Amino acid sequence: MSGSKLMAALSGFTVLGLYSGMAMSSKYNLPEPQTPIAQQIYDQHMMALWICLVIFIGVFGVMGYSIIKHRKSVGYKAANFHHSTAIEFIWTTIPILILVAMSWPATKTVIEMKDTSEADVTIKATGYQWMWGYDYIQGEGEGISFYSQLSTPQDQIRNEATKGQDYLLEVNNRVVVPTGKKIRILMTANDVIHAWWVPALGVKQDAIPGYIRDAWFKVEKPGVYRGQCAELCGKEHGFMPIVVEVMEQEKYTQWVAEMQKSASAGVVNTALVEQSSGKN
């Protein structure tokens, strides 16, 4: 095969590989990233995976060759060498360099993840056994407060009814946030440790009783993003999902007005919330 043909074949395979990687992403890989942080996580995971694959092929290529060729049954006689300072130095140094290359982008992301300053909207998420409570404590929507519980009916869980599309990932009241704004989430808990996790937003943070932790995200694309409690919190740990709905600014303002109206009327009308947040 000529050089150019080889290059064409290689790039063809690469494109095919990348394409199939994208097509399968929902099932075989991290969910499609919706925030800059989630994108960086996605990329760093892919980079790590490729590096591992190359090392894997290298090591087991050598071992596989050895297993095929250096066996007694084909009459191979054993050599007797047992150390080589030069080669041992090389295979100690190269992994260090690879690890430095991997940790450099990770370091930058960690620093960025921790920067929760200058948020546009701050929401406190409180973990309860077994639901989430949300309080909008700063920014547009300040004062809004509600609980968010699993809305999948028991008969679906007990296999007495057909399971819906968002089985176990649907709630009565969604957390609603505007697009393009920096949202800071404060996490705490009322009883035991929970964890607030939405994979597509690249946020996972334990909610610890008596302590407050925080994280942030900023989403450009409106949509509904689903996650689950990620820290074992007792019997119903598997049944306290998190649903974040990201809306365009005007719709968000409308949502805030409706929430505040119903709150001032002294009625927490969950049906209205459901209606206004729409069925995505």
Added chain:
Amino acid sequence: MAVIQDVHGHGHDHPTGIMRWLTTTNHKDIGTLYLCFSLVMLFVGGFLAMGIRAELFMPGIQILEPEVFNSFTTLHGLIMVFGAVMPAWVGFANWQVPLMIGAPDMAFARLNNWSFWLLPVAALLLITSFFVPGGAAAGGWTFYPPLSTQGGMGTDMMLFAVHILGMSSIMGSINIITTILNMRAPGMTLMKMPMFVWTWLITAYLLVLVMPVLAGAVTMVLTDRNFGTSFFNAAGGGDPVMFQHIFWFFGHPEVYIMILPAFGVVSEIIPTFSRKPLFGYSSMVYATASIALLSCFVWAHHMFTAGMPVAGQLFFMYATMLIAVPTGVKVFNWTATMWRGSMTFEVPMLFSIGFIFLFVIGGFSGVVCAIVPVDIQVQDTYYVIAHFHYVLVSGALFALFAGAYYWLPKWTGHMYDESLGKWHFWLSMVFFNVAFFVQHFLGLAGMPRRIPDYALQFADFNMISSIGAFGFGLTQLLFVYIVIKCVRGGEKAADKTWEGATTLEWTHLPSPAPYHSFETPPVVK
């Protein structure tokens, strides 16, 4: 064979029947007890795993209520770690350390007896806790408070059991350290010790270092539960995250406690069946020591989502990644040992190669988990479940099988059934990967661990995983059959069963090894 004196004269002065086993101070008897106990526990823990996988076979709640499911995952973890893998390694140490260093027995014979007989008590506490009001502990094998301060007396029973198992491990380790440092045959300097002995020496030091830390954490949880203290209760001025720091200061070295002896066994088997000396013996020793040392500085990588300052996350990320270096050195050394050897592929060798192959996959996912941003996504998901089963099942357990097949001829005097052993290997290899490889995808796609029911997009991989797990579980019955068959009879094993073996138990002792061996120490040149 001049070193064996009066073999038969010593065979009669000990009690027979049940009293032989209850009162024994013989390292071989105690080793056998440890190994049988851990095999039974492997099946108890395995039964729980089958329950977990049966519930997860399809979405919806079918056979285990959520609280019972949580008890199953909790006890599965505790029994496999403290009941199966750790006692199995102590059993190997009991049998092999004296034989490999040319000592007549372990240094503290009665302590040895006691450290074993504590185990069945702890196991009984764990298993019977399922039948007390409130059921068994359900807060995960890591028993994080405040969740572990909830729950009934089953949790207290579990905590007591962990205390007892910890005591047993500390005593066992002191015994092993003393034996190795004081009872080596003349001429066997530290740097001439077999790798298995080296890895156990380092493991034992790790155990003595971290087990008392676990005991502290367990005691604090017990007093928080029963005497109104608030070590881990924020409302009383305590800190739940402090528990995690203390627990993982034990917990991370603990995973190396389970894997270092596996490195030792594989470092014995690969040279034997490659008919070539171990490549880089001294770098192997230094790599083991550096892994042990580093393992004490990486505990908080289990807590990246608990919340930590930037400096903390970065420090623990770099330290964790650094462990890949000595671990890589080991894998490269094994490969170099095989290179230009004259290999044969009996069952111990197959399990050792299987070990390297799958342990490397587990090591890679470990590096992926070390990257803090990526860990934020995969922490507490099935990705982590896949990761630690690759290092503990296809790591520690495969090495245990390798070691068992390797030394069974020395222990029993009979050859095991080679073709059944090969079946055991290949079935284990296939079913293990069916069960656990797909769990990487589940974790990446967002399935949290420790949940009894899951969203529909996880359904097909869970079904595949369950099928693999059932197959893997059933395959292990084959191992029991092979061992019983080998103990009962079979082809007579040669004194030096394996052509390439070089350690003392093969070169200086008959098969089976006599009840008392090396009463006059051999001289190592």
